[in-house]
Amino acid sequence: MPAPSSNSTANALRRVYRPRKPPSTMPVSPSNAADSAPEIDTSYLETLLGYNARRTALAVIAVFLRRMEPHGMRPVDFSVLSVVAHNPGVTSRQICSTLDILPPNLVGMVKSLQKRGLILRKPHPTDRRAQGLHLSAAGQRLYREAQATATSLELDVADRLSAEELQTLIGLLRKVYRRDAPVASEPQSG
Amino acid sequence: MPAPSSNSTANALRRVYRPRKPPSTMPVSPSNAADSAPEIDTSYLETLLGYNARRTALAVIAVFLRRMEPHGMRPVDFSVLSVVAHNPGVTSRQICSTLDILPPNLVGMVKSLQKRGLILRKPHPTDRRAQGLHLSAAGQRLYREAQATATSLELDVADRLSAEELQTLIGLLRKVYRRDAPVASEPQSG
DNA sequence: TATTGTTATACTCTATAACTATA
DNA sequence: TATAGTTATAGAGTATAACAATA
Numbered sequence A, B: 001m002p003a004p005s006s007n008s009t010a011n012a013l014r015r016v017y018r019p020r021k022p023p024s025t026m027p028v029s030p031s032n033a034a035d036s037a038p039e040i041d042t043s044y045l046e047t048l049l050g051y052n053a054r055r056t057a058l059a060v061i062a063v064f065l066r067r068m069e070p071h072g073m074r075p076v077d078f079s080v081l082s083v084v085a086h087n088p089g090v091t092s093r094q095i096c097s098t099l100d101i102l103p104p105n106l107v108g109m110v111k112s113l114q115k116r117g118l119i120l121r122k123p124h125p126t127d128r129r130a131q132g133l134h135l136s137a138a139g140q141r142l143y144r145e146a147q148a149t150a151t152s153l154e155l156d157v158a159d160r161l162s163a164e165e166l167q168t169l170i171g172l173l174r175k176v177y178r179r180d181a182p183v184a185s186e187p188q189s190g
Numbered sequence C: 001t002a003t004t005g006t007t008a009t010a011c012t013c014t015a016t017a018a019c020t021a022t023a
Numbered sequence D: 001t002a003t004a005g006t007t008a009t010a011g012a013g014t015a016t017a018a019c020a021a022t023a
Helices: A049-067 A075-086 A092-099 A103-115 A137-157 A163-177 B049-067 B075-086 B092-099 B103-115 B137-157 B163-177
Strands: A119-123 A131-135 B119-123 B131-135
Touching: A049 A075, A049 A137, A049 B049, A049 B075, A049 B137, A049 B163, A075 A092, A075 A103, A075 A131, A075 A137, A075 B049, A092 A103, A092 A131, A103 A119, A131 A137, A137 B049, A163 B049, A163 B163, B049 B075, B049 B137, B075 B092, B075 B103, B075 B131, B075 B137, B092 B103, B092 B131, B103 B119, B131 B137
Parallel strands: none
Antiparallel strands: A119 A131, B119 B131
């Protein structure tokens, strides 16, 4: 059982990142059925928002898993910690509806983060059924590090985009999935 | 065993779409712990490309599942059919590396599409290990319908975006995940 | 020796039903 | 009656190892 550490060296991740194609030192290629076939045409799929959004998400997640390995955090753990960090006293139900996680699936995550000493539960001020979630001091330290890592890795993944392009991209994505959001046509400012 | 049909009425999908929050006829709300809490702050997460790309992908997929239900197709089935449709004679391995599917996981999908009479396997012209995949006549008909559905549902999901914004969005997404692609700064043209 | 397609299998992720304590 | 949190479990998705046939 890993004790909660104040640095980022502990807690090996359960799922280890491993590249699917081990880099062969030299392309010897004894024979490959795709030798003559020049390339696969995916031009139609690449016109689809869903296809491109999913491929992009998976590309970011792959880098996320590698870089967050020292912090022992999957994307969902990071999201939960982020919501707790920025909303002290938030309840499990609120996290579920915010992140679109089903309540039974959140239980284990919260339990695990609590066991690692990263979050605390306190009685809810007005509702005795609910519990308010808070980051511990160790949780705050780890989350601070993880957030810096996340911000940095995102810039690396998107290094083909200018800062302005990245802002445009994120703004357009939000416009698609946040159908509750205001329809303001302002340029992005955060 | 559903016979391959030329229309789009058959083949109920295994996983049925069901909205998570059944629409309550009236917001009676006997008591809710989040009553006083105004809203959850996710402003940091929303600055992250990975978070927004994933949320967008899930939003598109949710609509995809509903609208493709008559065609009995999950996103991955549609992607496979699309690659076969636009690349007759493509091999399983080529599909795997194109769509980032692991070979053991493709076997069942191909088998299922074949059992539905949508795709055919023919011996590979030069490699007796491999088999070329092709759409059957029924597969071509179904895929044509499905592609029209896909194109249409995407426009509905992105109805908050102008045509130009959608093109910009897709171009930026490709620029992120297709790290092999040319870095040309041309506007999109198809 | 390497690749294609495959089986078997393990692990992770996501979803449903049902329970208790409280509102 | 409805909600918060939970348990148990089913089902879908993703991963590895290992094999026969062929290159």
